[in-house]
Amino acid sequence: MLRYALRRTPSMLLTLFLASVAIFGLTRLVPGSTVTAIAGSNATPATIQAITRDLGLDRPLPEQYWRWLHGLLTGDLQRSAVLDQPIGQLIARGLGATVELTVAAAVLAALLAFALGVLGATSRRAFVRGAARSVMTFALAVPPYVSGTALIVVFGVLLPVFPVGGRISPLQDPELGWQYLVLPALCLALPVSAVLGRFLADGLDQAFTEDFTRTATALGVRRARLITVHALPNALPPVLTVAGIQLGNLLAGSAIVEALFAWPGVGQLLIQAITNHDYLLVQDLLLIAVTAFLVLQLLTDLGQAGLDQRTRLGGRS
Amino acid sequence: MTLPVQRKFVNRRRVLSAALGTGAALATSGCRWAATGSADAGGTGVLRIAQLADIAPKSMLSQNPNDFALTRLVFDPLTEYDHRTLQPRPALATAWEWSDAGRTLTLQLREDVTFHTGRPFTAEDVVASIHAIQDPSRSSQLATTAALVTDLRTQGAHRIALRLSKPAGNLFDLFELMPIVDRETLADLASGKQMVGTGPFRFAKWTPGESVEFTRNPRYWKAGLPHLSGVQVRTIPQLQSLVASLRTGQSHLVPGLSPVDLLGLAGDDRFATTFTDTSDNAWYLGCNLRVPPLDRAEFRQALAYGIDRARIRDVVFRGAGTVTSLPWPTSSPAYRADLAAHYAHDPARARELLAAAGGRGIGLQLAYNSSLPATGYMAQLIQYDLGELGVDIELLPLLGNDFGTRLSSGKLPALWLNSHGFAQLNPASLVTGAAPFRYTKNTSGFTDPAYGAAAVQAWTTTGTAARQAYDELSRILLDQQFVISMVNTGATMTATTQLHGLAWTMFDFLVLDQARLG
Numbered sequence: 001m002l003r004y005a006l007r008r009t010p011s012m013l014l015t016l017f018l019a020s021v022a023i024f025g026l027t028r029l030v031p032g033s034t035v036t037a038i039a040g041s042n043a044t045p046a047t048i049q050a051i052t053r054d055l056g057l058d059r060p061l062p063e064q065y066w067r068w069l070h071g072l073l074t075g076d077l078q079r080s081a082v083l084d085q086p087i088g089q090l091i092a093r094g095l096g097a098t099v100e101l102t103v104a105a106a107v108l109a110a111l112l113a114f115a116l117g118v119l120g121a122t123s124r125r126a127f128v129r130g131a132a133r134s135v136m137t138f139a140l141a142v143p144p145y146v147s148g149t150a151l152i153v154v155f156g157v158l159l160p161v162f163p164v165g166g167r168i169s170p171l172q173d174p175e176l177g178w179q180y181l182v183l184p185a186l187c188l189a190l191p192v193s194a195v196l197g198r199f200l201a202d203g204l205d206q207a208f209t210e211d212f213t214r215t216a217t218a219l220g221v222r223r224a225r226l227i228t229v230h231a232l233p234n235a236l237p238p239v240l241t242v243a244g245i246q247l248g249n250l251l252a253g254s255a256i257v258e259a260l261f262a263w264p265g266v267g268q269l270l271i272q273a274i275t276n277h278d279y280l281l282v283q284d285l286l287l288i289a290v291t292a293f294l295v296l297q298l299l300t301d302l303g304q305a306g307l308d309q310r311t312r313l314g315g316r317s
Numbered sequence: 318m319t320l321p322v323q324r325k326f327v328n329r330r331r332v333l334s335a336a337l338g339t340g341a342a343l344a345t346s347g348c349r350w351a352a353t354g355s356a357d358a359g360g361t362g363v364l365r366i367a368q369l370a371d372i373a374p375k376s377m378l379s380q381n382p383n384d385f386a387l388t389r390l391v392f393d394p395l396t397e398y399d400h401r402t403l404q405p406r407p408a409l410a411t412a413w414e415w416s417d418a419g420r421t422l423t424l425q426l427r428e429d430v431t432f433h434t435g436r437p438f439t440a441e442d443v444v445a446s447i448h449a450i451q452d453p454s455r456s457s458q459l460a461t462t463a464a465l466v467t468d469l470r471t472q473g474a475h476r477i478a479l480r481l482s483k484p485a486g487n488l489f490d491l492f493e494l495m496p497i498v499d500r501e502t503l504a505d506l507a508s509g510k511q512m513v514g515t516g517p518f519r520f521a522k523w524t525p526g527e528s529v530e531f532t533r534n535p536r537y538w539k540a541g542l543p544h545l546s547g548v549q550v551r552t553i554p555q556l557q558s559l560v561a562s563l564r565t566g567q568s569h570l571v572p573g574l575s576p577v578d579l580l581g582l583a584g585d586d587r588f589a590t591t592f593t594d595t596s597d598n599a600w601y602l603g604c605n606l607r608v609p610p611l612d613r614a615e616f617r618q619a620l621a622y623g624i625d626r627a628r629i630r631d632v633v634f635r636g637a638g639t640v641t642s643l644p645w646p647t648s649s650p651a652y653r654a655d656l657a658a659h660y661a662h663d664p665a666r667a668r669e670l671l672a673a674a675g676g677r678g679i680g681l682q683l684a685y686n687s688s689l690p691a692t693g694y695m696a697q698l699i700q701y702d703l704g705e706l707g708v709d710i711e712l713l714p715l716l717g718n719d720f721g722t723r724l725s726s727g728k729l730p731a732l733w734l735n736s737h738g739f740a741q742l743n744p745a746s747l748v749t750g751a752a753p754f755r756y757t758k759n760t761s762g763f764t765d766p767a768y769g770a771a772a773v774q775a776w777t778t779t780g781t782a783a784r785q786a787y788d789e790l791s792r793i794l795l796d797q798q799f800v801i802s803m804v805n806t807g808a809t810m811t812a813t814t815q816l817h818g819l820a821w822t823m824f825d826f827l828v829l830d831q832a833r834l835g
Contacts (some may be wrong), residue, residue: 032718039456040379041721042752047460048725050453083525084375084508090525149557156352156565163351164561165553167527179351262553262562264527271554272371272526277718 004305005298012294019290020072020283024065027279034081037276055081068283077284082276087284090269097167098265101258102250104181105188109246112193113239117200121208122227133201140194144253148187148260155183165262184261188253192246199242203235210234248296352565362546362834364816366827367559367568371552372529374509378449379456380494380738380824385808386550386572389826390531391433392496392514395424395443396489398742398823400594403648405489409438409497409515419484419779426475430538432499433519440471445500447479450491458739459491461749484777487743494824517543517830526552544818544833556690557581563588563811569834570812570819572827575691576635579811589814592637593807593821596646597738600629602683602699602801603753606762608731610676617798619670620732621660623706624699630804633694638806643791644740644747644754646805651744651787659795667706680709682730684723687714696734725752727760740805741823744787748772753800763799 035043035051043051052058056067071078077087120132139147156164162183170177207213208231216230255267262268266285273281370383377384396405396413405413412425430438449455450463457463465488468480481488498506499513506512509529512520515538518531531548551568553559560581562568582588602620610616626640642660645652671677683699685692693714700710713730715723723729739751747754749772753761756772771793775786794800808825818831 031722032716033722036718036721036725038373038375038379039725040376040381040458041724042458042750043379043456043725044453044460045758046453047456051456054454082373082375083371085525093524094526152558152561156561160352160565161350163567164565165555165558165567166551168351175349176351260555260558262527262551262555262558264524268526268554275716275718 005302008298008301012298015294016287016291020069020287021065023283023286023290024061024068027277027282028061030274030277032277034277034279037082037278068280072284072287078280080273080278080281082273082278083281087281090281091266091284091288094264094266094269096169097263098251098254098258098267100170101181101184101188101254101263101265102247104185105192105250105254106247108185109189109192109196109250110243112189113196113200116193116197117204117239118227118232120197120201121204122223122231132197136194136197136201138194139190140198142190144187144191144256145260147190148184148257151183151187152260167263184257184263187260188250188257191253192250195246196239196243199239200235203238204231207231207234244300248293352567362544364545364548364570364829364832364834365568366548366550366570366572367553367562368550368572369552369554369556369559371526372509372523372550374512374523375507376456377506377512378496378498380458382573385825386827387512387529387531387548388496389516389822389828390518390548391512391516391520392498393430393516394495394822395426395492395497398489398493400648400823403650403743403823405492409443410492417480420481421478422481422488423472423476423478426477427538428475430515431536432515433513433534434499434502435536436499436501437474438497438515439474440477442497442500443477444469444471445503446495446497449498449503450495457495458750459494459746462487462491462746463495484779485745486776486779486783487745487749490742490746493742493822518545518548521547528552539830542830544831545829548829563813566813569816570810572810572825573808574811575633575689576637576809577633577691577694579809582811587814588811590809590811591819592809593825594648595741595821595823595825596639596648596805596807597741597823597825598736598808599641599644599646599738599740599805600695600734600736600803601644601753602803603729603733603735604761604799604801605729605731605733606799608681610674610679611681611731613674613676614797615670616674616676617801618660619667619674619676619706620703620708621798621801622663622670623667623708624660624702624801624803625662626660626803627662629695629698630806632698633691634804634806638804641802641805643794644737644800644802644805645744645787645791646741649740649744650784651791653788653791656791656795660801664705671706671708677707678709680711681732682711682713683732683734684713684715684720684729685734686717686720688717688720692734699734724760727762729760738824744790745772745776745783748790749776754794759799761799763797765793765797768793768797 034055035048039047039051056064079085080087080090116132116136120129120136123129152164155161163180167180168176170181213226213230216226254265255270257263258265258267259271270285273285366386368386372387373381373383377388393409395408395410397408399406409427409430410424411427414423426440432438447463447466447469450457450460453460462485465481465483465485466479467482470478472478496514502511502513509523517534517537519534521530521532523529528549528551533543533546537543553562556578559571563571579590604611604617606612630636630638630640639647641657643657683696685696687693696712700712703710737751737753739747748756753759756769771786771789775783775790778786810819812819815835817833820828820831822828
């Protein structure tokens with residue numbers, strides 16, 4: 001396994017290098033300028049020249065690229081040109097908020113999926129089964145931008161139960177922190193819970209048609225036990241596989257939700273950096289995202305090999 | 318065979334019991350609720366302000382609109398304008414005296430002022446503040462005026478003489494806009510690590526992308542002020558969420574939105590929207606004189622006659638504002654009602670001029686900042702008006718940064734839509750500092766020795782000579798129309814009716830000295 005991981009390293013590094021070139025080039029192609037974000041549109045040529053020089057943007061592009069790369073290789077993410085803050089600190093703070101939101105959304109998604117999936121497959125009333133499946137279809141069809149706005153209107157404006165934006169860390173103030181977390185986490189969780197719920201409901205449906213459940217029913221096993229002991233263990237494995245993929249979707253979808261609920265995570269940081277043309281911050285964030293996906297991909301391959309010994313990582317058949 | 322009775326794992330009674338139990342637990346625990354405002358100190362005097370963009374400490378000295386909510390909280394100016402007379406009033410400077418034929422100004426400074434660090438305020442801090450404004454990398458919009466100060470001589474701890482390279486009629490604009498910073502912590506201002514001034518509120522903490530917090534300055538030199546115990550400025554980048562934060566009581570004040578952004582609050586008597594009396598949002602149509610036929614004055618005049626300014630004011634600004642053909646607001650010493658009404662909507666006259674200039678049937682691009690919803694509406698109205706004249710307008714929406722970059726580099730297309738400030742101050746600041754009107758290197762590419770001479774005269778003279786220069790500038794602006802002025806409005810301040818004592822400077826910096834909640 002270690003050998004496989006080491007063998008993958010050169011191709012991962014090559015991918016990272018190519019990604020860094022593409023990211024650097026693309027940020028420079030986007031119309032606009034960091035200098036405008038700092039100096040404003042009313043700046044005189046002397047001001048523009050002074051700031052351009054201060055930021056090193058007057059240097060040739062290969063030199064700028066090398067300075068960025070050299071910083072990354074030596075562990076120096078440098079400072080944000082617009083915010084004048086260490087990029088490492090900005091990303092660490094944003095990442096903490098994003099992870100908090102993602103974890104909360106994942107937990108909510110799991111709970112909702114379980115409830116909707118089980119109800120959608122096992123309720124004795126056709127109306128309840130239909131309603132649960134309709135809720136899942138609706139949650140899947142409505143984009144987070146719309147569901148988030150609806151949540152704000154209902155739970156923030158009409159029934160002022162939860163705050164509609166901002167964040168207080170649950171670690172600092174648990175009593176308030178969870179209230180700020182509820183609406184963005186729910187908004188992020190809804191489509192994921194719909195996907196997982198549908199997989200679970202279909203898995204349970206399938207399990208109920210199997211011989212062992214029919215036998216258990218004939219033997220008088222209680223329905224609750226039938227579901228929890230016999231059907232669920234058979235329905236859950238494919239759901240867990242899908243949940244792994246959906247975790248990536250949660251991370252990707254958090255950018256929109258963060259903007260909607262003023263949640264100060266990396267998604268909002270990235271949008272702010274793009275708006276301001278904060279080149280280094282955008283480059284670092286995008287490269288970190290690429291790195292995270294590469295590492296996740298590697299871990300998935302290793303995990304699959306661990307779970308299924310028939311898979312020979314990179315071996316000859 | 319009898320099947321065993323199956324008991325439901327989850328039944329209605331259990332669900333209700335669990336729900337009631339959870340509710341009772343929350344109620345008895347006295348849980349603080351963030352949504353009702355009991356969660357923080359809002360009710361005890363912390364004013365919560367929300368805005369779309371984060372603050373920008375690095376641009377603090379360059380009059381960045383993102384900092385308008387906090388500049389005057391932390392810092393004090395040397396003098397402040399009376400909004401009605403545009404005469405300077407004492408702030409950190411208590412008295413001043415001109416000498417040497419208008420080339421030297423001596424300021425007497427307050428002696429009872431300390432910075433938030435506890436250090437006494439002295440003339441050396443004025444020196445440091447002016448030097449900071451003069452630094453091109455600080456990007457102050459009044460750097461041109463600050464550059465006239467060639468010598469700064471302190472005369473004791475609280476007196477300073479400013480020697481100018483030539484007389485400057487707009488020097489008090491510089492004093493109005495320039496925050497007096499603590500020279501010992503100035504280096505940390507750009508990073509937002511420290512913001513130390515003499516103002517009514519002390520900087521507490523800035524979390525980028527999230528919020529910035531201030532606490533009451535107990536040693537403020539205005540006795541008994543401020544009333545508020547603190548101020549929080551939150552960043553909510555999404556417009557609907559920003560407005561919702563106001564409606565839910567999470568925010569008390571949202572400055573700077575356009576009336577079309579605030580339609581969701583119409584009819585809600587818990588909030589009031591006030592337009593500042595500064596009229597510093599002057600909307601104009603810029604003309605690129607490098608693009609034919611905009612190089613012909615008749616063509617530009619035709620466009621000026623063809624635009625229905627009153628409709629723009631009524632539709633986009635809900636009737637708030639003044640239609641005008643010149644940049645000056647009614648409070649400006651350069652304002653003249655007869656000249657401001659020069660380009661009344663007159664499509665027939667516009668068609669005559671277009672025919673004379675050979676501009677009918679021509680197609681032109683009109684760029685605007687799509688990040689501001691109001692400009693999109695305005696651009697469509699202009700497109701319609703000019704289309705009626707036979708000028709085909711293609712709209713070019715640009716993101717804010719791109720628009721700004723093209724504006725500062727002179728790379729906008731034939732026409733662009735934007736607003737400018739500065740006209741509410743001394744008229745000289747407009748023609749020396751504002752990019753669309755600068756007499757050298759303006760955005761339109763307009764050059765005229767007579768315009769330059771009038772601008773310099775307006776800048777370096779006072780009294781009758783200055784007023785003559787203002788009239789000459791107005792005459793040239795009306796005749797040349799490289800900037801087609803349309804509507805002047807103030808900035809909006811939308812706040813809960815619980816907020817009292819809200820004020821602002823002539824540049825719309827928020828002033829909360831007298832503000833109270835409840």
